[in-house]
Every structure is written in C-alpha cells, then in structure tokens.
Amino acid sequence: MGFYVLIHWVSLGLAGATLAILLGVVVRQWFRQRRAQGDATRRESLMALALEYIEEPEFLPAFKAQLRPQDQRLLVELFAGLLPKVRGDYAEKVVHLMREMGLRDRCLRQLISPKWWKRADSAAVLGWFNEPQVVTALERAMDDPQVDVRLEAARALTRLGAVQSVAGLVARLAVVDASHSLGVKEIFRSLGPGAVPELINVLDSDVSGHVKMLAADALGHIGDARAVPALLKLFHAHARGGGLSHEAVNASIALRLAVMQALSVLVDPRALNAILAALEDPVWEVRAQAAHCASQLGSDHAIPRLAMLLDDEHWWVRFHAAEALFRLGETGQSALQRAARSASARAAEIATGLLREKGMAV
Amino acid sequence: MSWLWYIVRFFNGCVLALLMMQSLIYLAQLVIAFLELRHHRRSLSRSDPWWMLTSGVALPISILVPAHNEEETIVENVRSMLALHYPDFEVIVINDGSKDRTLAVLIEALGLQKIERVWHADVQHKEILGLYGSPRYPRLLLVDKVNGGKSDALNAGINLSRFPLFCAVDADSLLDHDSLLQVMRPFIEEPEEMVAVGGRICIVNGCTVKSGQVVEIALPTRPLALLQSIEYIRAFLIARLAWSRLGAMLIISGAFGLFKRTAAVQVGGYSHDTVGEDMEIVVKLHRHFRERDQKYQMRFVANSVCWTQAPETLGILRRQRSRWQRGMMQSLAKHRTMIFNPKYGPVGTIGMSYFFLFDIIGPVVELAGLLLVPVSCYLGVVTPHFFLAWLALTFTYGVFLSASSLLLEMMVTRTTRPKDLALLMMSAVLENFGYRQLNSFWRMEGIWQFLTRKQGWGAMQRTKFQKPV
Structure with missing residues (x-):
C-alpha cells in the first residue's frame, strides 16, 4: 500500500504544482x-510631448516638470527607436533633448549595470552622443565580458567615428566567438x-585570413581607391594554393572571393588584370564573382574571356558571365547573340535563355 | 501462476519502463528548453528589426510557396508575402498542377503575364509549363508545373531561385511582418556554418486577419483546433527547442523553414519518395554533413512566427496525423543506419533513437498497454488500485508538462491574454479524455499505411482567413 500512497502523493503534488503554475501564469500575465x-x-503621450518640445526647446523645463520618475525608462526606449530613423539636424535636436533630460547620464550609469542586456541597450543609445566622456565609457565597454555589449559598443564607436585603432577593434571583436x-x-x-590606412595595413599583416577578409570587405564598402593596390597584392598572394592544407585552401578561396567582391564595389581600372586572371580561377565561385566584377568595371577587354565562360562547366558561372555580357552593352550583347548561335550547347542555352529573359530577340 | 501470467507481467513491465523513460525524457526536454529560452530570451528581445533592415547584413531570400488547390487563400497569402519587412527577397509561387483556379486567380488578381527566366535543373522535378511575372510585382514569380507533390514543387522553386537562402512556406500559412528578419538571425551570427533554421508555427484559427496579417491574436473557437493549440505550444516550445539545443533537431516544419540553397542542392533537394519532406530534408542534411565530417549548424528560432490553419474536422486531422506518422517512418526507414549510431553524433544517438523508440515503438506499446489493462486485472498482474494510481500519475504529469509549456510561452510572447492561458490549460486537461487516444490511434494508422506502402497526401480543406462579418 505504501507504494500506492506514494504514487497518489506524487500525483497530488503534480496537480498542486500545475494549479500553482496556472495561477501564477494567469496572474502574472x-x-x-x-x-x-x-x-x-x-x-x-510622451512621444507627442517630446516631438513638440524638440521643436521648442525653450519650453523644456515645462516638459521636465510633467515627467514621472518611471518616464525616463520609456523615453530612453522611445528615443532608442527614433534615433536610427532620423538624420541631421533633427537627430541633433533629439540628442540635445535627451542630454537635457538626463537620459545620457542614465545610459552612462546603465553601462555598468549587472544585467548585460541593459549595458548593451545603453551602449547602443550612447552611440549618438559625440562627447569625450561617452567615448571613454564606450571604450571601456569594449572590454565587457559579454560579446553583445562589445558589439554594441563597437557599433556605437564607429557611428561616432571614434574607433581609436582597427587593431584594437580586431583584438576585441574579430578573435572572439562572434x-x-x-x-x-x-x-x-x-x-x-x-x-583606410589601418585597414590596408591589416591586409599586409600576419593576422588571420578571416580578419583580412573583414578588412577587404570593409575597404570595398568604404570605397577608397587607395585600397586597390593592397587588395590586388592580397589577391595575387593567394592566387596559388598548392601545397596548402584543406583549411588553408578554403581560407585562400574565401580571401580571393572577398577581394573580388571588394573590387566589384571599388570599380577601379587597375583591377582589370586581376579580374581577367580571376575569370580563369580554378574555383567556380571566384570565376562567377569575377564575371560580376567585370561587368561592374565595364571594360570591353573582359568580353572574350566572359564569352568563353559561357561554356563553363558550372551553371552559375555561365549565368553570371551571360549577365555580365548583357550589362556590358552592345558589344557584350553581340557576343551573347553569337554564343546563342554557336555550336556549344551549353553556351547557346545560357545565351539564348538570358537574351529571352531580358526580352531580346535571338 | 500460468505462463500467460508471466507473459502479461513481462509486457506490463515493458510498457511501464517505456512510459517512465518517456516521462523522464519529457522532463529533461522541459528543463533544456527552459535553459535555452532563458539563455536566448534577452538576445531575442534585443533583436532590432530596423538595424537588420537597414544595415545590409540580411542575406537575400527566395520565399518558395508551393500551392496545390489553394484558390481560397493564395492571393491574400501572396500579397502578405510581398508586404513582408525584409530588404531583399523574391516570392516564388509554384502552382503544382492545381485542379481548381489557383493559377487563374493569381494571374487575374495580380495581372501576371508569361515571362522567360533562365534556370538550371540542380534538383529533380516534373515539367514546368510556364512562368509568370509582372512589372508591378518585380519580386514575384509564378511557376506553373505538372503535379508532382509538395517536394517536387519545392524542388522547382529551388531551381528557379537565385538567392543564397530559400524559405519554404506553406500556401495556407501567413508570416508575421518581421518573421523573416527573426528567422534570419542565426544566419547573421553564423553565416558559414548555418544550413537551416526553423521558425515557430502557431494556429491562426480564431485570430483576426486583415490584408494577410494577423492583427488580433486569439485562440480557436472550435474545440478540435483549440486542442491542437496546446499541442503546438508543447511541440515547438519544449521539444523543438530542446532538440535544437542538443544539436539533434530532426524536423524543421514544412510550413516555415529557412535553408541554405547550396546545402539543399548538395543533398539533392527534397525527396519524392516520402510524404514527410520536411523531416526528410533535415535528416539528409544532418547525414550529409556528418558523413563528410563538415561543421554545420541548424537552429530553431522561437520568436519567428508563422501562422497556419489547423484542421477543424476529425477527418482532415486524421489524414494529417497519419500522414505525419507515415512520413516520419519513411525517413527513419530510409536513414535507419543513423539510428543509435554514434558516428552521427547527437542526431543518431539521441534524435533518431528517440523518434524510433517513442514515435514508432511508443504508439504500439501504448495501445498494447491499453489492451493489456483488462487482461492484467483479470489475471491479477495489476490490481485496480495500481491501475488507478498509475492513471492518476500519468494524467497529472501530462497536465503538469502542458502547464509548464505555458510558462515557456510567456517567456517568448507577451501578448497571450490571461483568459487564453486559462483556456489553454483547460484544453490540456481535456485532451486526456479522448483526443490523446485518438492521436495514438491515428499514429497506428500511419504505421499501418507505412507498412502497406500507401502514398499520397489526402485532401486538405482551406478556408479564407478573414472572419465573416
């Protein structure tokens, strides 16, 4: 009987726990x-008031007088949502309002909160206050044990244009779990x-391939032509992958791809030879990216090699080559027309298909 | 004591052992799911859709919508997809040989015309009859093809997609505005290793839908759909989360899953020889990467929601459940070498083994247990006392688990109304009286269909999303 009693008690316990959970859940909700x-x-109502006082800062004391103690939290949330969506003068006014209302100081205090999400939220908001005190606090937050806080602090510092050194950024971000x-x-x-100068130095340094990829990608997006020689050097250094381990070969491919992507954005004539070489790369992803790059560059010199890629063994290379030829204007499109009538079934198929897709007669 | 007594006693022991093991696993899943949610809760709540929309980090996505006889809901669904908040995406609707006016209503409503698009047959599917598009909807592509089933339609969509990721979405489902941004998060965090991410499926019956968006969340008013609500909460917020944490997630719901296109092509896309194509592709991906010893990840995102219509009649629900069971068995049979095999890591040792023991053997044992009760009582193997005590324990334990899943629900979403939580709790109690037993029976039916090699989906009924005025 003892066993049955135990089972009954356990059942009763579970029923009690269920009721407690139900009650707790409903009441809490x-x-x-x-x-x-x-x-x-x-x-x-705070949003309406805030928008009013942003335009008339002389009435700010009256606004402050209307606030309740818990309003600061709501205002920080409101402005954190608003700031990324506004620009220029208006953003300045929002920041001024926040500063006057003590919200910046609140965020600075929260930057050392024991709760990491509060630290991260504060770091994100502080990215709009270009002041030495804030920059110093964000610099400290870059050493936060929580990676999310470090990321927000780094994002805030880059927004403020206050990143002291790329090497520091690499050390704190690029070698950790994120x-x-x-x-x-x-x-x-x-x-x-x-x-840009520091990023160029990264390409030439002995940091990991992944960091170099980050730098190459950044250089492409920043769009500074000074980066082109360094990118080309990096590309040529990784053009041959013989005798390397599997991981090193993969890293080398990824680097070549990153360089090609950067060159697609930079669109610099000095890159032509590297792009032409990349069109013959043994890795199909690099060839496809190079085809895209060639179309961005707009040079007719790439047309013969692009036309050859219409017969590539990989469909995506053929497709990108066809698209590149189409984008290169009349000469490229003539090459496509010729390919559509060529003996190569693969080239004819992709050329015909693309011309039809673009609404052109074959 | 007769030999029959010993046999019955032995079977009773097996049934009890299996049920106890299952109960312990459920408890472990609950704890793991809780830890997982607690770990990611703040990250999830901090995810900033605006940043993801504007920063350029969100990878382009092709949304694949296979449609077969969906004329009731397809236009609204497509409009809702086209209005999603996401920087760069295309919607590819694949009309899989519908016998109704699915193709016609789309062409008429959206003003589509025949177009050409160059594509490559990376994966196998039946013939494509035509492609349709419109300059008014540059993100939309309608594919008309010969009927070949959902897998076939998805494969056609994969071939026509041009983005690195594709998202498979059911035609009777609706996505929240930010669902794509949320489900994309793991790909932002691990762009190289992430191959598939699943979102959460919630039941739309009872909710108010306007212009293809759920504007008011409410529980279904029909009892059958209500009973499924608590089931979905348990399935996604306990089981799916726990499996995801353990690296043994075997199902990404066919209604909403995001995949790396190259990975899906590497495994040959969706398989035609199973009705559980959603489980099959996930198992194939696991197998592919494990056998090649390549690093990969799959994840479940609890706050990325897809709304789907739950069956409201027993007949349709029965077809759905037996099909799920059949599909799961087909996948397990196909990849049986993975079961209990440590070579496949947690997928083989935990995931596949669990499904084998508790989703194949489990229903058989459960039903056998029910049949054994009168025999056991008659032979004196089990006393009525013991039977009642055991019944009380399993009942309260089941309800306790359901109640705990509501705690997890509260951690994920803040919008569930208190009265809905109480209603869900009530359905957690009521499901024990008939619904669970019916489910077991339908699963047995699925097992039988698998053994007799039955194929096909069976008809599903679609209704318009809006509530009648």
Whole structure:
C-alpha cells in the first residue's frame, strides 16, 4: 500500500504544482498586460510631448516638470527607436533633448549595470552622443565580458567615428566567438575613410585570413581607391594554393572571393588584370564573382574571356558571365547573340535563355 | 501462476519502463528548453528589426510557396508575402498542377503575364509549363508545373531561385511582418556554418486577419483546433527547442523553414519518395554533413512566427496525423543506419533513437498497454488500485508538462491574454479524455499505411482567413 500512497502523493503534488503554475501564469500575465497597456498609453503621450518640445526647446523645463520618475525608462526606449530613423539636424535636436533630460547620464550609469542586456541597450543609445566622456565609457565597454555589449559598443564607436585603432577593434571583436557574425562585418564597413590606412595595413599583416577578409570587405564598402593596390597584392598572394592544407585552401578561396567582391564595389581600372586572371580561377565561385566584377568595371577587354565562360562547366558561372555580357552593352550583347548561335550547347542555352529573359530577340 | 501470467507481467513491465523513460525524457526536454529560452530570451528581445533592415547584413531570400488547390487563400497569402519587412527577397509561387483556379486567380488578381527566366535543373522535378511575372510585382514569380507533390514543387522553386537562402512556406500559412528578419538571425551570427533554421508555427484559427496579417491574436473557437493549440505550444516550445539545443533537431516544419540553397542542392533537394519532406530534408542534411565530417549548424528560432490553419474536422486531422506518422517512418526507414549510431553524433544517438523508440515503438506499446489493462486485472498482474494510481500519475504529469509549456510561452510572447492561458490549460486537461487516444490511434494508422506502402497526401480543406462579418 505504501507504494500506492506514494504514487497518489506524487500525483497530488503534480496537480498542486500545475494549479500553482496556472495561477501564477494567469496572474502574472494579467499584471504584465496591464503594465504593457499603461506603458503604451504613456509612451504615446510622451512621444507627442517630446516631438513638440524638440521643436521648442525653450519650453523644456515645462516638459521636465510633467515627467514621472518611471518616464525616463520609456523615453530612453522611445528615443532608442527614433534615433536610427532620423538624420541631421533633427537627430541633433533629439540628442540635445535627451542630454537635457538626463537620459545620457542614465545610459552612462546603465553601462555598468549587472544585467548585460541593459549595458548593451545603453551602449547602443550612447552611440549618438559625440562627447569625450561617452567615448571613454564606450571604450571601456569594449572590454565587457559579454560579446553583445562589445558589439554594441563597437557599433556605437564607429557611428561616432571614434574607433581609436582597427587593431584594437580586431583584438576585441574579430578573435572572439562572434568573429564570423555578419554584425562584425557591418561594424568594419562602418569604420569610414579615416580607417583606410589601418585597414590596408591589416591586409599586409600576419593576422588571420578571416580578419583580412573583414578588412577587404570593409575597404570595398568604404570605397577608397587607395585600397586597390593592397587588395590586388592580397589577391595575387593567394592566387596559388598548392601545397596548402584543406583549411588553408578554403581560407585562400574565401580571401580571393572577398577581394573580388571588394573590387566589384571599388570599380577601379587597375583591377582589370586581376579580374581577367580571376575569370580563369580554378574555383567556380571566384570565376562567377569575377564575371560580376567585370561587368561592374565595364571594360570591353573582359568580353572574350566572359564569352568563353559561357561554356563553363558550372551553371552559375555561365549565368553570371551571360549577365555580365548583357550589362556590358552592345558589344557584350553581340557576343551573347553569337554564343546563342554557336555550336556549344551549353553556351547557346545560357545565351539564348538570358537574351529571352531580358526580352531580346535571338 | 500460468505462463500467460508471466507473459502479461513481462509486457506490463515493458510498457511501464517505456512510459517512465518517456516521462523522464519529457522532463529533461522541459528543463533544456527552459535553459535555452532563458539563455536566448534577452538576445531575442534585443533583436532590432530596423538595424537588420537597414544595415545590409540580411542575406537575400527566395520565399518558395508551393500551392496545390489553394484558390481560397493564395492571393491574400501572396500579397502578405510581398508586404513582408525584409530588404531583399523574391516570392516564388509554384502552382503544382492545381485542379481548381489557383493559377487563374493569381494571374487575374495580380495581372501576371508569361515571362522567360533562365534556370538550371540542380534538383529533380516534373515539367514546368510556364512562368509568370509582372512589372508591378518585380519580386514575384509564378511557376506553373505538372503535379508532382509538395517536394517536387519545392524542388522547382529551388531551381528557379537565385538567392543564397530559400524559405519554404506553406500556401495556407501567413508570416508575421518581421518573421523573416527573426528567422534570419542565426544566419547573421553564423553565416558559414548555418544550413537551416526553423521558425515557430502557431494556429491562426480564431485570430483576426486583415490584408494577410494577423492583427488580433486569439485562440480557436472550435474545440478540435483549440486542442491542437496546446499541442503546438508543447511541440515547438519544449521539444523543438530542446532538440535544437542538443544539436539533434530532426524536423524543421514544412510550413516555415529557412535553408541554405547550396546545402539543399548538395543533398539533392527534397525527396519524392516520402510524404514527410520536411523531416526528410533535415535528416539528409544532418547525414550529409556528418558523413563528410563538415561543421554545420541548424537552429530553431522561437520568436519567428508563422501562422497556419489547423484542421477543424476529425477527418482532415486524421489524414494529417497519419500522414505525419507515415512520413516520419519513411525517413527513419530510409536513414535507419543513423539510428543509435554514434558516428552521427547527437542526431543518431539521441534524435533518431528517440523518434524510433517513442514515435514508432511508443504508439504500439501504448495501445498494447491499453489492451493489456483488462487482461492484467483479470489475471491479477495489476490490481485496480495500481491501475488507478498509475492513471492518476500519468494524467497529472501530462497536465503538469502542458502547464509548464505555458510558462515557456510567456517567456517568448507577451501578448497571450490571461483568459487564453486559462483556456489553454483547460484544453490540456481535456485532451486526456479522448483526443490523446485518438492521436495514438491515428499514429497506428500511419504505421499501418507505412507498412502497406500507401502514398499520397489526402485532401486538405482551406478556408479564407478573414472572419465573416
């Protein structure tokens, strides 16, 4: 009987726990929704007031007088959502309003909160305050144990144009668990023209291939032609992958791809020879990217090699070559027309298909 | 004691052992899911759709919408897809030989015309009859093809897609505005290793839908759909999350899953020889990368929501459940070398083994257990006391698990109304009286269909999303 009693007690315990959970869930949700409704209403009225006072800062003391203690949290949330969507003078006014209302100081205090998400949120908002005190605090946040906080601090510093050194950024971001994140790539892209010399140095240094890829990608997006020689040098250094390990070969391919992508954005005639060489790369992804790059460059010199790629063994290379030829204007399109009538079935198929897709007669 | 007594006692022991093991696994899943949610909760709530929209990090996506006899919902669904918040995407609707006016309503409503598009047959599918597009909707491509089933339609979509990722979405489902941005997050964090990400499926029955968007969330009013609501919450917020954390996720729902195109092509796309194409492609991906010893990841994102219509009649639900069971068995049979095989890591040792033991053997044992009760009582192997005590325990334990899943629901979403939570709890109690047993029976039916090699999906009924005024 003892066994049965135990089972009954366990069942009763489970039933009790279930009831407790149910009660807890319902009551908590009820309070949570009430609070959310209250917040939403208050947020609406605060937004209306804030927008009014942004235009008339002389009435700011009156606005401050209307605020309740808990409004600061809502205002920070409101402005954090608003700031990325506004530009120029208006953004300046929002920042000024925030500063006057003590929201910047609140964020600075929260930057050392024990809760990492609060630190990360604060770092994101502080990215709009270009002041030495804020930059120093964000620099400190770059050493935060939580990677999300480091990422937000780095993003904020790049927005402020206050990243002291690319090497420092690499040390804090590119070698940790978020190194492959596209978020890190975006931070590097946001570094701006001031970082170009340092990024070029990264290409020439002995850092990991992944960091070099980040730098190559950033240089392409910043769009500074000074980067072209360094990118070409990097491309040629990795053009041959003989005798390398599997990982090294993959890294080398990824680097060649990153360089081609950067050159597609930079569109510099000095890259022509490298692009022509890349059109014959043993790796199909590089050939396809090079075809795209060639069309961006707009040079007729690439047409013969692009025409040859219409017979490539890989469909995506053929497709990109056909698209590139089409974009190169009349000469390229004539090459496509010729290929459509050629003996090579592969070339004829892709050329005919693309011309038809673009609405051209074959 | 007769030999029959020993046999019955032995079977009872097996049934009890299996049920106890299953209960312990459920508990472990609950704890793991809780830890996983707690770990990611803040990251999820911090995800900034605006940043993802404007920063250029979101990779382009081809949304594949296979449609077969979907004239009721397809136009609204496509319009809703075209209005999604995402920087760069295309919508490829694949009309899989519909017998109704699916193709015609799309052409008429969206003003589509025949177009040409160059494509390559990376994966196998039946003949494409025509492609349609419109300058008014440059992101939309309509593919008309010979009927070949959902897998076939998805394969056609893969071939015609031009972006690095594709998202398979059911034609009777709706995505939230930000769903694509949310499901994309793992690809931003791990762009090289991530091969597939699944989103959460919620039941749209009862919700108010306007212009292809769920504007008011509510529980279904029909009892059958309501019973499925708590099931979906348990399935996604406990099981799926736990498997994802353990690296043994074997299913990404066919209604909403994001895949790396190259990976899907490497495994030959969707298989034609199974009705559970969603499980099959995930198992194939696991197998492909494990056998080549290549690093890869798959993840489940709890806050990326897709709304789907749940069956409201027993007949349709029965077909759906037996088909799910059949599809799962087909995949397990096809990849049986992976079961209990440590070569495939947690997928083989935990995921496949679990499905084999508890989703194939489990229903058989459960039903056998039910049949054994009167025999056991008659032979005195089990006393009515013991039977009632055991019944009480399994019942309260099941309800406790369901209640716990509501705790997880609260961690993910803040919008569920308190009265809905209470209603869900009530359905967690009621499902034990008939619904669970029916489910077991339908699963048995699925097992039988698998053994008799039955193929095909069976008809599904679609209704318009809007509530009648």
